[in-house]
Amino acid sequence: MNIIKNYLDNMFLGLPETEDVNRAKKELLAMMEDKYNELKNSGKTENEAIGIVISEFGNLDELAETLGIKEALENKPDINHVSYEEAENYIEDSRNISPKTALGVFLCIMSPTILLLLLGLNESGFIQIKEERLVAAGLAALIALVAAGVSYFIRYSSKLEKYEYLEKNVFELDYRTEQMIRNVMAQYEHSYKSTVNTSVILYIFSALPIILTPLLFEIDELTIISVAVTLTIVAFATYNLISKGGIKEACDVLLQQGDYSVETKSNKTWQLISKVFWLAIVAVYLAYSFITNKWGISWVIWPVAGIMYTIISIVAQEKQ
Amino acid sequence: MISSDVIRGYIDTMILYLLLNNPSYGYEISKKIRELTDEKYIIKETTLYSAFKRMESNGYIEAFSGDETYGKPRTYYRITESGKSYYNEKCEEWKLTKEVIEKFIVKENNDEYY
Numbered sequence: 001m002n003i004i005k006n007y008l009d010n011m012f013l014g015l016p017e018t019e020d021v022n023r024a025k026k027e028l029l030a031m032m033e034d035k036y037n038e039l040k041n042s043g044k045t046e047n048e049a050i051g052i053v054i055s056e057f058g059n060l061d062e063l064a065e066t067l068g069i070k071e072a073l074e075n076k077p078d079i080n081h082v083s084y085e086e087a088e089n090y091i092e093d094s095r096n097i098s099p100k101t102a103l104g105v106f107l108c109i110m111s112p113t114i115l116l117l118l119l120g121l122n123e124s125g126f127i128q129i130k131e132e133r134l135v136a137a138g139l140a141a142l143i144a145l146v147a148a149g150v151s152y153f154i155r156y157s158s159k160l161e162k163y164e165y166l167e168k169n170v171f172e173l174d175y176r177t178e179q180m181i182r183n184v185m186a187q188y189e190h191s192y193k194s195t196v197n198t199s200v201i202l203y204i205f206s207a208l209p210i211i212l213t214p215l216l217f218e219i220d221e222l223t224i225i226s227v228a229v230t231l232t233i234v235a236f237a238t239y240n241l242i243s244k245g246g247i248k249e250a251c252d253v254l255l256q257q258g259d260y261s262v263e264t265k266s267n268k269t270w271q272l273i274s275k276v277f278w279l280a281i282v283a284v285y286l287a288y289s290f291i292t293n294k295w296g297i298s299w300v301i302w303p304v305a306g307i308m309y310t311i312i313s314i315v316a317q318e319k320q
Numbered sequence: 321m322i323s324s325d326v327i328r329g330y331i332d333t334m335i336l337y338l339l340l341n342n343p344s345y346g347y348e349i350s351k352k353i354r355e356l357t358d359e360k361y362i363i364k365e366t367t368l369y370s371a372f373k374r375m376e377s378n379g380y381i382e383a384f385s386g387d388e389t390y391g392k393p394r395t396y397y398r399i400t401e402s403g404k405s406y407y408n409e410k411c412e413e414w415k416l417t418k419e420v421i422e423k424f425i426v427k428e429n430n431d432e433y434y
Contacts (some may be wrong), residue, residue, distance in 0.1 A: 024369060027346060027395055031365050034347030058364025066373040 003050050003178075004032050010172045011060055013262065020067050032057065047179070054175045080171040082254070087177050090163050091184055091250045097156045098246025102239045104153030109235035111145035113228040114138050120225035166253050170265050173254065185251040195244040202237035206230045270316045277312070281305045322361050330414065331363070331371050332380070336399055336407040339381060343398035346372070372397060380406050 012025050032053050039049035064070040115138025121127045122134050173181070213226035252258045256265070264270065281301060289298040338344060338352050350363050375381045380403030386396035399407070 024373075027372075028365050028369055030394060031346040031350065031368070035350070038347075038351070056362055056364055058366030060366060062364075062366040062370045063373075066370050066377075 094250035102242035107149030
């Protein structure tokens with residue numbers, strides 16, 4: 001039933017909410033609900049019933065003149081129609097590209113590990129090479145990995161740029177396309193949940209090396225190595241999450257739910273606030289850190305900002 | 321398949337016919353049209369609603385809120401006197417139309433032209 005309501009909401013999206021229009025919407029919904037109920041009672045499945053109701057709905061153009069929305073219908077600039085093929089391509093591209101951007105992120109997170117490992121091994125006496133050489137080698141590895149990661153990341157994420165309008169604009173889907181996306185989502189949901197679980201467990205465990213090393217071994221120098229181990233675990237967890245998250249994100253974008261809901265997209269003030277918010281946080285972070293040189297503590301702004309952002313977004317959605 | 325262009329001029333007639341004896345509401349009318357025509361014509365919701373609006377503003381039908389079914393109030397439509405006379409006019413018009421067009425339709429049993 002919700003699908004029918006959403007369908008109708010989408011059709012009426014962007015039209016002036018005059019009394020006539022609202023009444024039309026209410027009556028059309030009543031007719032569709034009656035038909036849906038009767039089809040269900042006659043033994044049709046929910047999907048069949050919805051399919052019939054939507055295919056027999058007709059076209060709003062027929063009502064344009066009677067409702068005085070002719071102009072509004074003709075100038076519905078924000079409402080694009082996303083075709084079956086477009087949606088399919090987007091999901092397919094997201095599926096292919098997300099493991100690659102994930103690899104880019106993985107390489108960036110891994111980048112300091114070689115340096116840390118070399119320093120750790122050196123300080124604890126496992127290898128004995130001049131520290132300057134170690135640092136040079138480690139830094140070279142760091143830069144190489146970051147470069148590789150970033151170039152990977154940029155190269156592949158740019159392939160999804162052509163779909164940016166899906167994230168920003170309000171659009172509508174036909175019934176068949178929406179069903180296809182819901183099917184993809186349903187098939188995929190189970191494995192995505194286990195992916196998230198695995199990653200969360202890995203994130204929690206990633207703290208263990210740093211906590212346990214000083215307790216188990218009384219060698220201070222091992223701490224550096226334990227940081228490398230922690231980073232490796234974080235890198236794997238993040239890779240896992242991003243590479244499998246692509247399809248979920250694509251489906252969210254296409255179904256206009258979660259962060260991509262019609263309400264969020266049409267809430268221009270909120271979009272502005274969210275842009276300004278993160279810019280402001282970056283500015284505060286850099287200014288504070290450079291002026292006071294307290295880089296050790298200033299990072300705290302990030303988790304705090306994250307929580308603040310969530311709170312503001314909830315308040316903003318509520319107000320709408 | 322019925323072309324919607326041809327039938328458009330007679331949708332009002334169909335609806336008025338169904339309202340002649342009893343008031344009715346959207347879904348019931350669309351269901352009766354489907355049943356009476358043996359599913360040869362299925363009226364779209366938007367077509368039906370625009371016909372309601374058009375006839376309401378012409379004064380052929382009146383809307384009123386009726387009994388609650390499934391817990392929600394329903395808009396019913398009843399035919400007015402001017403609706404009845406419009407219906408009769410349309411019936412006459414159709415008889416004439418049918419007679420005229422009929423002259424140009426090849427009869428299936430013999431292929432002679434009239």
